[in-house]
Amino acid sequence: MERIVFGDNQFFGVNHMSEEKARAQAMRFQDTAEIIRVLDIAYDSGMTAFMCTTHDRIAEICAHVRANSERYKEFTFYPCMPYAQKYANAVTENGVISALAGMLPRDGAINALFKGGMSIAKRDLAGIGELLIDTEMRMFDGCRTPVVFLQNIVTDLLLGLKLHHLFRVFSDYVMRKHNAEAGFITMNMPMLLDALDEVEIDNPIVCSNINKVGFRMCGGLAAYRHAIANRRFRPVAMSVLASGAVPPREAIEFIAGLRNVESVVFGASTRAHIEQTKGLLDEVFVGNRGNSKSSVSRDQLM
Amino acid sequence: MVRTAIIGLGKMGLSHMSIFSAHPDVEIVAVCDPTKFLVDSLGKFVPVRTYTDYNKLLKNEVLDAVVVATPPKFHSEIVGAALQRSLHVFCEKPFCLDPSEGARLARLARAKGICHQVGYHFRYVGAFKEARKLLNAGVIGRIHNIRAEAYGPVVLRTAGATWRSHKVEGGGCLYDYASHAIDLMGFLVGPPVEVRGTILNTIFSRDVEDEVYSMFLYENGISGQLIANWSDESQRKMSLKVSVWGEKGSLQADRQEIRIYAREASAVTDHKLNKGWNVKYTTDLTEEVWFYLRGEEYSAQTSCFISAITGNSPQTICSNFESAVDTALVTRKLVDDAQGVSAKAPTRRIKKHHLGLVPGARFSIRGSE
Numbered sequence: 001m002e003r004i005v006f007g008d009n010q011f012f013g014v015n016h017m018s019e020e021k022a023r024a025q026a027m028r029f030q031d032t033a034e035i036i037r038v039l040d041i042a043y044d045s046g047m048t049a050f051m052c053t054t055h056d057r058i059a060e061i062c063a064h065v066r067a068n069s070e071r072y073k074e075f076t077f078y079p080c081m082p083y084a085q086k087y088a089n090a091v092t093e094n095g096v097i098s099a100l101a102g103m104l105p106r107d108g109a110i111n112a113l114f115k116g117g118m119s120i121a122k123r124d125l126a127g128i129g130e131l132l133i134d135t136e137m138r139m140f141d142g143c144r145t146p147v148v149f150l151q152n153i154v155t156d157l158l159l160g161l162k163l164h165h166l167f168r169v170f171s172d173y174v175m176r177k178h179n180a181e182a183g184f185i186t187m188n189m190p191m192l193l194d195a196l197d198e199v200e201i202d203n204p205i206v207c208s209n210i211n212k213v214g215f216r217m218c219g220g221l222a223a224y225r226h227a228i229a230n231r232r233f234r235p236v237a238m239s240v241l242a243s244g245a246v247p248p249r250e251a252i253e254f255i256a257g258l259r260n261v262e263s264v265v266f267g268a269s270t271r272a273h274i275e276q277t278k279g280l281l282d283e284v285f286v287g288n289r290g291n292s293k294s295s296v297s298r299d300q301l302m
Numbered sequence: 303m304v305r306t307a308i309i310g311l312g313k314m315g316l317s318h319m320s321i322f323s324a325h326p327d328v329e330i331v332a333v334c335d336p337t338k339f340l341v342d343s344l345g346k347f348v349p350v351r352t353y354t355d356y357n358k359l360l361k362n363e364v365l366d367a368v369v370v371a372t373p374p375k376f377h378s379e380i381v382g383a384a385l386q387r388s389l390h391v392f393c394e395k396p397f398c399l400d401p402s403e404g405a406r407l408a409r410l411a412r413a414k415g416i417c418h419q420v421g422y423h424f425r426y427v428g429a430f431k432e433a434r435k436l437l438n439a440g441v442i443g444r445i446h447n448i449r450a451e452a453y454g455p456v457v458l459r460t461a462g463a464t465w466r467s468h469k470v471e472g473g474g475c476l477y478d479y480a481s482h483a484i485d486l487m488g489f490l491v492g493p494p495v496e497v498r499g500t501i502l503n504t505i506f507s508r509d510v511e512d513e514v515y516s517m518f519l520y521e522n523g524i525s526g527q528l529i530a531n532w533s534d535e536s537q538r539k540m541s542l543k544v545s546v547w548g549e550k551g552s553l554q555a556d557r558q559e560i561r562i563y564a565r566e567a568s569a570v571t572d573h574k575l576n577k578g579w580n581v582k583y584t585t586d587l588t589e590e591v592w593f594y595l596r597g598e599e600y601s602a603q604t605s606c607f608i609s610a611i612t613g614n615s616p617q618t619i620c621s622n623f624e625s626a627v628d629t630a631l632v633t634r635k636l637v638d639d640a641q642g643v644s645a646k647a648p649t650r651r652i653k654k655h656h657l658g659l660v661p662g663a664r665f666s667i668r669g670s671e
Contacts, residue, residue: 019559153595160324221593
């Protein structure tokens, strides 16, 4: 994976600190052209990888990237699926089974599945999962998607339910069908590593919060440090600023000090923030001199 | 180990199953749901026994606790059956549609000495817990107004096929959304003595209301506004916000942060406040949990329930059957008021000199009167 990956929370009204700020950002980015303008700044500063939820509006970004393939030769998507709120609202409105049915393509296969093919639970759970993956991946047709992530809401639900074999199903299927490596986003990294070991997923890509204050790092900071130092996996760090609780330089120095962290995901919405953070990451994390050494303000999004 | 069964495997049931199952002191031994596909799928891969009839589950299994996460209309029947077997009960909200039935179950639970909890998880959100602490410490002085607002994008068109769109099954914005706001107001200032001007309007739904507005009057002179609307597409997901005004300042809290405006600097116990605005973020207010799914508050409420069981301390649960009955009673008042029933009852006059001076009132005037 690229060492620095651009994230998308800021575009879709996700802010772990402030609902007001989230709303202001949702307003600013309701025009997709504004998202593209910010993505261009990130891309031109050298961040070619964009980690994004399979939000409906990402389809517009994909279309833009496809239509300008020369401009975006290196542009890489890391899709994170599913966009959970879409499912949660549908489940509230229609119930679990109808919501699933509503999300899936209305063709013969799914009708058959819901009519009579429910008897073998193994085939059905995996089969439904595979159909959902295809549905979510459709918007990325013709785009580069070398890694496909399972969102933490699903990873951690399955982790708790002990449906660990579905991690294997996900991993095998995205490789087989979409020629992509699986990634797993989690808020429970040490516990997830045990589950992935159990289903023999070797050297997995695991994206979790990794920050100096232990924010949303279940199992505790010590267990995370131990896992990063000693276990065989590819850690991807998000929320390194802990929603602003840690000053940027200190936050990135902490990540750099962990040695084995493969990539850092960060999101920002202004040129200054993007370039400053990228510069800081280049300097401290990647080891190259960045463009800027100036400090980055606390309100940056991560 | 607390041997636990999950009854009802919808969105909340599956979520509870995941969180309970991840708890180091819990063993999920059985699950029950009428959707055979769901229980079969789980039963095939997870070492639990599966049922489609909860009576059989209760009869066959040796249990310590049950989680009841069915549609609300089944709550009282299932909770009653579990209490007969002296099991600890975690019930999803809203507790019972009929408050008198809820009160009966609350008495029974207390008599049995079991641990009982209702899933009003906002009581476990760091910012709301902090708001309660600050209000109890009197940092904004005598409270005179509270407002709770809940918005979300649940019903955005005329459709809907689940119990949530049927009034008799406990659906609707009142039970689903407004009940959280009512419960949170109760958590912060206690239940109102009277509700007025209640509006339960439909926007898109055929059988249930999509918006709820009401004015609350409290014994100690506080007034309150309840605002709930689950047909608001501008929200990404449910947002619940509470604002409180007092003589010495005001505060606003939501899931992410708490903002306190203090008219004067104060240092009440560990709540040191500067004059003017003070902001505390979720990162500072949230206690670490052993497992995270959807929010720390869900894990925190589970932890609270399990440690109350293992520590034999039902009193440590802050969202129990009794507080849920208070919330159900207010909910019933809203229905009556909206139908004009309460207009027939003599209006209770709130005397001016009672403002903040009622004996036993939760919030007394500090430094005046």
